[in-house]
Amino acid sequence: MQRLREFFDRSYRRLVELLERCGLPRSMPPLLVLGVLAAITSVVLAVTLSAHRSAADSGPVAIAPAAAGSPGTAVVAADRAQVLSMTMVTRNRWAAGWSDCTSGPNCKYAAVIDRDGARATAPEWPVPYATLKSGDEAIAVAPPREGTLTGDSTMMFRLTYDGPVLIRLRYRLSTSTFHTGEILTDRIVPGRIVVVNPEESTVRMLDTRGTRSPACDDTGRCWMLTGIGRTDITWTDDGGKTWGTQGLDRHNQLGKLAVSPNGRTVVMTSVLVSDNGETVAGMRISTDRGATWKTVHNPPPSLNAPPLAFDDGTALMLGGRPNDRPRLYRVRDGVAKLDRGYPGDLAVLAGDEHLMYGFEVPKRRTTEVVLSEDEGATWTKFAPR
Known part of the structure; x- marks a missing residue:
């Protein structure tokens, strides 16, 4: 009560003078003055919350491939292109990360996604794509150049039934919790766990x-x-x-x-x-x-x-x-x-008892992936591009 009285004594006179300059008489009842103050406060809060909600709930930003970099097909088709990463959800749903370090002074990176026979290639990127599993599909995430979520963009490439989509992921404040359906990965920011939400097109650090x-x-x-x-x-x-x-x-x-x-x-x-x-x-x-x-x-x-x-x-x-x-x-x-x-040169092994896979590292370069659907009894080889 004491604090309320102090606030009233300090603010009431100023508010009356402000309303008088706006043409309202000084003889206005105190309750009417307070009502005007409450109305003004409500309008300000409503505008502020509306603006905040619009920024938070705005849809993902779709980026034209040309705006993100040159077409990634040149990277994947290069004479010395190599497979860097592979994620398979099923035999016909996968994402592969590629690199080309021989066509210029700097390495170039791209990714290829296959969804039930339809394939699309992500734009060229200056750092390697991370291929991830998201529910029943495979996606590719282009990490920020600086290796942190405080500067450059993080992009997500996915292939839908309507075609390929390249999205700039919105950065969220770091949290200590996550939800079902979100992806936890240590392949976007070195030494940290990152949470990717493909449905909301967001990414954030996990404090744990x-x-x-x-x-x-x-x-x-x-x-x-x-x-x-x-x-x-x-x-x-x-x-x-x-x-x-x-x-x-x-x-x-x-x-x-x-x-x-x-x-x-x-x-x-x-x-x-x-x-x-x-x-x-x-x-x-x-x-x-x-x-x-x-x-x-x-x-x-x-x-x-x-x-x-x-x-x-x-x-x-x-x-x-x-x-x-x-x-x-x-x-x-x-x-x-x-x-x-396995009588080959597997570098990694991933998957489960129903689908095991990995890419090979022969003496020259890595261009093929092998998979097994019978726990390693037989293997099939293919180039994911």
Whole structure:
């Protein structure tokens, strides 16, 4: 009450003088004066909120390909073009990132998206595209040049039934929570987890302890790795409102995480960088959603490729000694053994038990992707462009 009286004493006289200059008599009743003040305040607030809402709810900005860069077809068709990244949702829905570092002083990058047989190429970009899974489709995101969400644009390229769409993602303030349907990735800003919302065409930083290898299972639980000089695993079941954390490796912080679709099988590798190359220093597996862990015996030397975790409690890992052809290893009952393998030069292995894929790194350049729909028994090869 005291504060209200002080505000009235300080503001009432000024308001009366202002209304008098506008032609209203000084003898106006106090309640009428306050009513005028309330009306003015309401109008100001309404205009402010309306402007804010219009800015926040405005639709995505569609960019003409020419405005974003030269056509990416020149990058993909270059004599020395190489595949940098690959994301497959199904055999006929995928996105591939390409690079060309021989046609000029600087490297150029583009991306190709296939949607049920229709293909489109994203415009040229000065940094590599990140290919991501969004529901039942694959998309390509062009990160900002500066490696941060405070400056240049972040673009999203997707292929709809109406044709290709290039959208400038709007930056949102960083938050500690996220929602179902949003994408968590560590491939847009180095060393940070970023949240991409394809439906709202927005992107923002995620303020959390996790810094790498985000993975979400079909139950809604999301996992990631964290730690400085060590590796801890952290997870959330409510979109980041609460987190659980467990230490896994007290000596190494480099590593990869894999989670099976049902979330029961979780695999973590720790990588020790030595003079002879990168070797797996430790590998641990859980078959009860992280409640208990086993150390995997005889883990293979690794190319630092993330493993695959399956619902049946097993895992598949790509490994090999430096300068040797990589092979596939099956992890079962806490032991890694050589699997049927793949007689090629796989650099990465991704997917699940229904569709495994990876791109090859032969001696010259990477132009082809191989896939398997029978857990590695047979493989099919194709060029994603």
